Amino acid sequence: MSNGLKYLPSYFDRAAQETLVAVLGECLAKAPFYTPVMPRSGRPFTVRMSNLGQLGWVSDRAGYRYQARHPETGEPWPAIPAVVMEVWSKVSGYPHEPEACLVNHYREGAKMGLHRDEDEEDFSAPVVSISLGDTAIFRIGGTERSGKTETLKLASGDVLVMGGASRLRYHGIDRVLTGTSTLLREGGRINLTLRRVKRP
Numbered sequence: 001m002s003n004g005l006k007y008l009p010s011y012f013d014r015a016a017q018e019t020l021v022a023v024l025g026e027c028l029a030k031a032p033f034y035t036p037v038m039p040r041s042g043r044p045f046t047v048r049m050s051n052l053g054q055l056g057w058v059s060d061r062a063g064y065r066y067q068a069r070h071p072e073t074g075e076p077w078p079a080i081p082a083v084v085m086e087v088w089s090k091v092s093g094y095p096h097e098p099e100a101c102l103v104n105h106y107r108e109g110a111k112m113g114l115h116r117d118e119d120e121e122d123f124s125a126p127v128v129s130i131s132l133g134d135t136a137i138f139r140i141g142g143t144e145r146s147g148k149t150e151t152l153k154l155a156s157g158d159v160l161v162m163g164g165a166s167r168l169r170y171h172g173i174d175r176v177l178t179g180t181s182t183l184l185r186e187g188g189r190i191n192l193t194l195r196r197v198k199r200p
Protein backbone atom coordinates (compact mmCIF):
# COMPACT_ATOMS: atom_id res chain seq x y z
CA MET A 1 0.00 0.00 0.00
CA SER A 2 1.35 3.43 -0.84
CA ASN A 3 0.19 7.00 -0.50
CA GLY A 4 0.83 7.25 3.20
CA LEU A 5 -1.31 4.28 4.15
CA LYS A 6 0.74 1.89 6.26
CA TYR A 7 -0.73 -1.36 7.47
CA LEU A 8 1.30 -3.06 10.19
CA PRO A 9 -0.37 -6.43 10.90
CA SER A 10 0.40 -8.08 14.28
CA TYR A 11 2.35 -5.04 15.46
CA PHE A 12 1.58 -6.24 19.01
CA ASP A 13 1.93 -9.90 19.95
CA ARG A 14 -0.57 -11.49 22.33
CA ALA A 15 1.43 -10.66 25.48
CA ALA A 16 1.79 -7.01 24.45
CA GLN A 17 -1.95 -6.86 23.65
CA GLU A 18 -2.72 -8.17 27.14
CA THR A 19 -0.49 -5.49 28.66
CA LEU A 20 -2.29 -2.84 26.61
CA VAL A 21 -5.69 -4.09 27.76
CA ALA A 22 -4.60 -3.98 31.41
CA VAL A 23 -3.22 -0.44 31.07
CA LEU A 24 -6.36 0.68 29.24
CA GLY A 25 -8.54 -0.84 31.95
CA GLU A 26 -6.97 1.52 34.48
CA CYS A 27 -7.55 4.52 32.22
CA LEU A 28 -11.15 3.54 31.51
CA ALA A 29 -11.89 3.17 35.21
CA LYS A 30 -11.17 6.93 35.44
CA ALA A 31 -12.73 7.90 32.10
CA PRO A 32 -15.58 5.43 31.44
CA PHE A 33 -17.02 4.81 28.00
CA TYR A 34 -20.06 6.93 27.21
CA THR A 35 -22.41 7.02 24.23
CA PRO A 36 -21.93 10.10 22.04
CA VAL A 37 -24.81 11.46 19.97
CA MET A 38 -24.87 12.91 16.47
CA PRO A 39 -24.87 16.67 15.97
CA ARG A 40 -28.36 18.15 15.49
CA SER A 41 -30.32 14.85 15.35
CA GLY A 42 -29.07 13.64 18.74
CA ARG A 43 -29.09 10.09 17.42
CA PRO A 44 -26.79 7.90 19.52
CA PHE A 45 -23.64 6.39 18.04
CA THR A 46 -23.50 2.59 18.09
CA VAL A 47 -19.86 2.91 19.20
CA ARG A 48 -19.11 3.92 22.77
CA MET A 49 -16.21 6.29 23.31
CA SER A 50 -13.70 7.66 25.76
CA ASN A 51 -10.43 9.55 25.32
CA LEU A 52 -6.91 9.79 26.68
CA GLY A 53 -4.59 12.77 26.44
CA GLN A 54 -4.83 16.54 26.74
CA LEU A 55 -7.70 16.66 24.28
CA GLY A 56 -10.53 14.28 23.53
CA TRP A 57 -12.79 14.08 20.50
CA VAL A 58 -16.46 14.41 21.40
CA SER A 59 -19.75 14.65 19.55
CA ASP A 60 -23.04 15.99 20.87
CA ARG A 61 -26.01 17.98 19.58
CA ALA A 62 -23.77 21.06 19.32
CA GLY A 63 -21.30 19.36 16.98
CA TYR A 64 -17.93 17.63 16.82
CA ARG A 65 -14.97 19.08 18.69
CA TYR A 66 -11.95 18.43 20.85
CA GLN A 67 -12.20 19.21 24.54
CA ALA A 68 -10.04 18.72 27.62
CA ARG A 69 -12.69 17.06 29.81
CA HIS A 70 -14.92 14.01 29.83
CA PRO A 71 -18.45 15.18 28.95
CA GLU A 72 -20.07 13.12 31.72
CA THR A 73 -17.60 13.12 34.62
CA GLY A 74 -16.23 16.63 33.95
CA GLU A 75 -12.74 15.30 34.69
CA PRO A 76 -9.65 15.80 32.51
CA TRP A 77 -8.93 12.78 30.30
CA PRO A 78 -6.26 10.40 31.69
CA ALA A 79 -2.80 10.73 30.14
CA ILE A 80 -1.94 8.64 27.09
CA PRO A 81 0.02 5.66 28.50
CA ALA A 82 3.70 5.34 27.60
CA VAL A 83 3.18 2.07 25.67
CA VAL A 84 0.74 3.86 23.41
CA MET A 85 2.93 6.96 23.00
CA GLU A 86 5.73 4.64 21.97
CA VAL A 87 3.71 3.40 18.98
CA TRP A 88 3.29 6.97 17.80
CA SER A 89 6.99 7.75 18.06
CA LYS A 90 7.88 4.55 16.23
CA VAL A 91 5.40 4.69 13.34
CA SER A 92 4.09 8.23 12.85
CA GLY A 93 7.20 9.81 11.33
CA TYR A 94 5.96 13.02 12.95
CA PRO A 95 8.25 14.88 15.36
CA HIS A 96 5.62 16.09 17.87
CA GLU A 97 3.44 14.21 20.32
CA PRO A 98 -0.24 13.46 19.74
CA GLU A 99 -2.60 15.30 22.11
CA ALA A 100 -5.52 12.97 21.58
CA CYS A 101 -6.21 9.26 21.78
CA LEU A 102 -9.82 8.41 21.02
CA VAL A 103 -10.88 5.05 22.44
CA ASN A 104 -13.70 3.41 20.49
CA HIS A 105 -15.59 0.44 21.89
CA TYR A 106 -17.52 -1.72 19.45
CA ARG A 107 -19.97 -4.15 20.99
CA GLU A 108 -22.07 -6.56 18.93
CA GLY A 109 -23.68 -4.68 16.02
CA ALA A 110 -21.63 -1.48 16.41
CA LYS A 111 -20.21 0.18 13.32
CA MET A 112 -18.86 3.51 12.16
CA GLY A 113 -20.08 5.24 9.03
CA LEU A 114 -17.80 6.49 6.27
CA HIS A 115 -16.14 9.74 7.39
CA ARG A 116 -12.91 11.71 7.28
CA ASP A 117 -10.91 12.72 10.36
CA GLU A 118 -10.92 16.45 9.78
CA ASP A 119 -11.45 18.16 13.13
CA GLU A 120 -7.70 18.58 13.61
CA GLU A 121 -5.65 21.65 12.69
CA ASP A 122 -2.63 19.76 11.53
CA PHE A 123 -3.14 17.30 8.69
CA SER A 124 0.60 16.90 8.23
CA ALA A 125 0.47 14.49 11.18
CA PRO A 126 -0.92 11.03 10.43
CA VAL A 127 -3.69 9.27 12.30
CA VAL A 128 -2.39 6.11 13.97
CA SER A 129 -4.88 3.42 14.88
CA ILE A 130 -4.47 0.33 17.06
CA SER A 131 -6.97 -2.54 17.00
CA LEU A 132 -7.69 -4.86 19.93
CA GLY A 133 -10.18 -7.70 20.24
CA ASP A 134 -12.54 -8.90 17.52
CA THR A 135 -11.58 -8.38 13.88
CA ALA A 136 -13.21 -5.44 12.11
CA ILE A 137 -14.06 -4.88 8.47
CA PHE A 138 -12.47 -1.50 7.78
CA ARG A 139 -13.61 0.33 4.65
CA ILE A 140 -11.42 2.92 2.98
CA GLY A 141 -12.11 5.11 -0.03
CA GLY A 142 -10.58 8.21 -1.54
CA THR A 143 -10.71 11.85 -0.54
CA GLU A 144 -14.20 12.26 -2.05
CA ARG A 145 -17.18 10.58 -0.43
CA SER A 146 -18.37 9.23 -3.77
CA GLY A 147 -15.05 7.53 -4.57
CA LYS A 148 -14.39 3.82 -4.92
CA THR A 149 -13.78 1.97 -1.66
CA GLU A 150 -12.03 -1.21 -0.60
CA THR A 151 -11.98 -3.19 2.62
CA LEU A 152 -9.27 -4.37 4.93
CA LYS A 153 -9.63 -6.69 7.93
CA LEU A 154 -8.20 -5.18 11.10
CA ALA A 155 -7.35 -7.87 13.64
CA SER A 156 -6.24 -7.67 17.25
CA GLY A 157 -2.74 -6.20 17.52
CA ASP A 158 -2.79 -4.57 14.08
CA VAL A 159 -1.70 -0.96 13.61
CA LEU A 160 -2.82 1.25 10.73
CA VAL A 161 -1.24 4.58 9.84
CA MET A 162 -3.15 7.05 7.68
CA GLY A 163 -0.76 9.78 6.68
CA GLY A 164 0.34 11.79 3.66
CA ALA A 165 -2.09 11.52 0.78
CA SER A 166 -4.20 9.08 2.85
CA ARG A 167 -4.67 11.41 5.81
CA LEU A 168 -8.01 12.70 4.54
CA ARG A 169 -9.38 9.57 2.93
CA TYR A 170 -12.89 8.47 3.81
CA HIS A 171 -13.01 5.41 6.05
CA GLY A 172 -15.27 3.59 8.46
CA ILE A 173 -16.06 0.27 10.09
CA ASP A 174 -18.67 -1.86 8.27
CA ARG A 175 -18.91 -4.40 11.07
CA VAL A 176 -17.07 -6.33 13.71
CA LEU A 177 -16.79 -10.10 13.44
CA THR A 178 -18.08 -11.34 16.78
CA GLY A 179 -16.09 -14.09 18.47
CA THR A 180 -12.93 -13.76 16.35
CA SER A 181 -10.72 -12.87 19.33
CA THR A 182 -10.40 -14.02 22.92
CA LEU A 183 -8.48 -10.93 24.05
CA LEU A 184 -11.30 -8.93 25.63
CA ARG A 185 -13.11 -10.73 28.42
CA GLU A 186 -16.49 -9.37 27.34
CA GLY A 187 -15.76 -9.68 23.63
CA GLY A 188 -16.10 -6.89 21.08
CA ARG A 189 -13.43 -4.57 19.80
CA ILE A 190 -11.46 -1.62 21.11
CA ASN A 191 -9.79 0.79 18.72
CA LEU A 192 -7.34 3.48 19.76
CA THR A 193 -6.91 6.41 17.41
CA LEU A 194 -3.98 8.72 18.06
CA ARG A 195 -4.06 12.22 16.62
CA ARG A 196 -2.14 15.45 16.62
CA VAL A 197 -4.79 18.14 17.01
CA LYS A 198 -3.05 21.52 17.27
CA ARG A 199 -0.37 22.95 15.04
CA PRO A 200 2.94 22.66 16.91
Ligand SMILES: O=C(O)CCC(=O)C(=O)O
Residues within 6 Å of the ligand: 102, 104, 112, 117, 129, 136, 138, 154, 171, 172, 173, 191, 193
Ligand atom coordinates in the same frame (compact mmCIF):
# COMPACT_ATOMS: atom_id res chain seq x y z
O1 LIG B 1 -12.35 1.77 14.66
C1 LIG B 1 -11.60 2.04 13.73
O2 LIG B 1 -10.74 1.26 13.30
C2 LIG B 1 -11.72 3.38 13.06
C3 LIG B 1 -12.05 4.49 14.00
C4 LIG B 1 -12.14 5.82 13.33
O3 LIG B 1 -12.07 5.94 12.14
C5 LIG B 1 -12.29 7.02 14.14
O4 LIG B 1 -12.43 6.93 15.37
O5 LIG B 1 -12.26 8.13 13.58
Ligand SMILES: [Mn+2]
Residues within 6 Å of the ligand: 115, 116, 117, 171
Ligand atom coordinates in the same frame (compact mmCIF):
# COMPACT_ATOMS: atom_id res chain seq x y z
MN1 LIG C 1 -11.77 8.05 11.56
